[in-house]
Amino acid sequence: MARIKTEKNISRKEVIVAKAASLFREKGFKAASMRDLAEAVGVEAASLYNHIKSKTELLHELCFSVANRFMHNIDEIERENSSSLEKIEKLLRFHINEMIHHYEEVYVSDREWKHLADPYLSNYQNQRRIYRKRFASIIETGIREKEIKKIDAPTAVLIMLHAISGIESWHRSTQRISAAELEENMITILAGGLTNK
Amino acid sequence: MARIKTEKNISRKEVIVAKAASLFREKGFKAASMRDLAEAVGVEAASLYNHIKSKTELLHELCFSVANRFMHNIDEIERENSSSLEKIEKLLRFHINEMIHHYEEVYVSDREWKHLADPYLSNYQNQRRIYRKRFASIIETGIREKEIKKIDAPTAVLIMLHAISGIESWHRSTQRISAAELEENMITILAGGLTNK
DNA sequence: ATAATATACTAACGTATGTTAGCGAAATAA
DNA sequence: TTATTTCGCTAACATACGTTAGTATATTAT
Incomplete structure (x- = not known):
């Protein structure tokens, strides 16, 4: 089962936010999908919602x-x-x-x-x-x-x-x-x- | 039946392009929908495609x-x-x-x-x-x-x-x-x- | 070892989107 | 007037999207 990799003192949410920054920069907020983000993080889209609200x-x-x-x-x-x-x-x-x-x-x-x-x-x-x-x-x-x-x-x-x-x-x-x-x-x-x- | 208003020497397509500029500026390209644009032009979304390809x-x-x-x-x-x-x-x-x-x-x-x-x-x-x-x-x-x-x-x-x-x-x-x-x-x-x- | 919690998965939902097909009305040309 | 072209409409499509529900599997605490 895939799992979001974290280093010491970095929460999984912070990993997601960081990847989101990179993705939003590349494609723009609207054009970047949660499925894109999930893939970048190495997980299924729905799994992101265990860490973020929206x-x-x-x-x-x-x-x-x-x-x-x-x-x-x-x-x-x-x-x-x-x-x-x-x-x-x-x-x-x-x-x-x-x-x-x-x-x-x-x-x-x-x-x-x-x-x-x-x-x-x-x-x-x-x-x-x-x-x-x-x-x-x-x-x-x-x-x-x-x-x-x-x-x-x-x-x-x-x-x-x-x-x-x-x-x-x-x-x-x-x-x-x-x-x-x-x-x-x-x-x-x-x-x-x-x-x- | 609604009709796109044109002044002399301005094609309907040009009217659409101009409104699109304004809308894309305001919302961004991805967030601006063809239905938004249609409304700004005063027409139904499908009608736009009589003038533009995409x-x-x-x-x-x-x-x-x-x-x-x-x-x-x-x-x-x-x-x-x-x-x-x-x-x-x-x-x-x-x-x-x-x-x-x-x-x-x-x-x-x-x-x-x-x-x-x-x-x-x-x-x-x-x-x-x-x-x-x-x-x-x-x-x-x-x-x-x-x-x-x-x-x-x-x-x-x-x-x-x-x-x-x-x-x-x-x-x-x-x-x-x-x-x-x-x-x-x-x-x-x-x-x-x-x-x- | 067992219980509790955190995290991931599959499936599905409702909605919004770009676009096409087909038809009727209006404008223009004959 | 009639014929033709231009243009707008309704309806519908396939797809993509954000998000939720429910379940299974790891990890952590007891």
């Missing part, structure tokens, strides 16, 4: 675990005593590294959250809005203190966040530079576009 | 009409006698305006192309690859001529293209700056991140 629950788990990580990070950065530009650079580096090392989760929560059902959906959308506002107000402080060009802060946020989601292409490209090089290039271009001189 | 054909039409526009544009720009930086700025402005004025089509072709079926899929992927290579080599020329910072050109391309796809958020935001302001802000940040000094 397909959407998998999406909840992914979206909110990612959202929480980003929220905690911006909490910390806001508390720091550093210049706006330094704060922005730290935010960017966090985003970049999340996208490099937790690619599938982050990608899925970024692209597939539309398929969440209320109340999770509105909750998630709210968190997103708030996060962007907080990001934008760091930029606005930087503008007031002349560290940063006079630009529309929400537009800058939108550029930064989406630019980083482009790391998706890096993951799938055949000839790719190292993760460290990628990080430095992105910081150079993105921070360079903000700096006042 | 659901995927709708996606083909959208993806390749967008891809062709971008290809023709880069053709023209490559032929010009201008600096690399000017060429890049023109490319960016074209992308930005496409994203502003043909939002739904462009968005769909950017996010939903995965659901194309071969041979369209590989064809589309090829075009994308080629487009990015051409974009990157304009940047590389700029670097050689010291107009542009020493950066990894493919990374720069990936940043630019994804940053612009962030205009999606602009469309859906409640308080938004004008299209012209958006364009200028994006150019300031993106071109500013490349320029050598």
Whole structure:
């Protein structure tokens, strides 16, 4: 009888969620079926329901675990005593590294959250809005203190966040530079576009 | 008996394709059903098949009409006698305006192309690859001529293209700056991140 | 060893989906 | 007007989907 393999301290549910991330990334949430997922896990579809409540629950788990990580990070950065530009650079580096090392989760929560059902959906959308506002107000402080060009802060946020989601292409490209090089290039271009001189 | 309304020089098929763009943008290709589309058009689902071959054909039409526009544009720009930086700025402005004025089509072709079926899929992927290579080599020329910072050109391309796809958020935001302001802000940040000094 | 729990299986359900067949009505051409 | 073509309708199909019920088999606790 097939059995879901687990390593120490990893529950069977976590194995399923991880495979779901990979599958949802590859095919999209709607196009990925529970039978696909079952096959990836090495089990029959019905067996998954001994560990999870529903397909959407998998999406909840992914979206909110990612959202929480980003929220905690911006909490910390806001508390720091550093210049706006330094704060922005730290935010960017966090985003970049999340996208490099937790690619599938982050990608899925970024692209597939539309398929969440209320109340999770509105909750998630709210968190997103708030996060962007907080990001934008760091930029606005930087503008007031002349560290940063006079630009529309929400537009800058939108550029930064989406630019980083482009790391998706890096993951799938055949000839790719190292993760460290990628990080430095992105910081150079993105921070360079903000700096006042 | 219901009938698809057409204005002069717009075929019924074109009406369907346009509504499909809007629906695929809103729900995603897989989650948007032919019955949804039929309702949006004001007709029964089966009636759609008097005008189109299949659901995927709708996606083909959208993806390749967008891809062709971008290809023709880069053709023209490559032929010009201008600096690399000017060429890049023109490319960016074209992308930005496409994203502003043909939002739904462009968005769909950017996010939903995965659901194309071969041979369209590989064809589309090829075009994308080629487009990015051409974009990157304009940047590389700029670097050689010291107009542009020493950066990894493919990374720069990936940043630019994804940053612009962030205009999606602009469309859906409640308080938004004008299209012209958006364009200028994006150019300031993106071109500013490349320029050598 | 026995009991209890966790996990997997088979079978099946109701529903939604893309699409086709066949017929009638409306628009257009003769 | 009549003939032809275009277009929309109802009905139905096969398939795929998420999920549940009920049962059997491992694993763990006593």
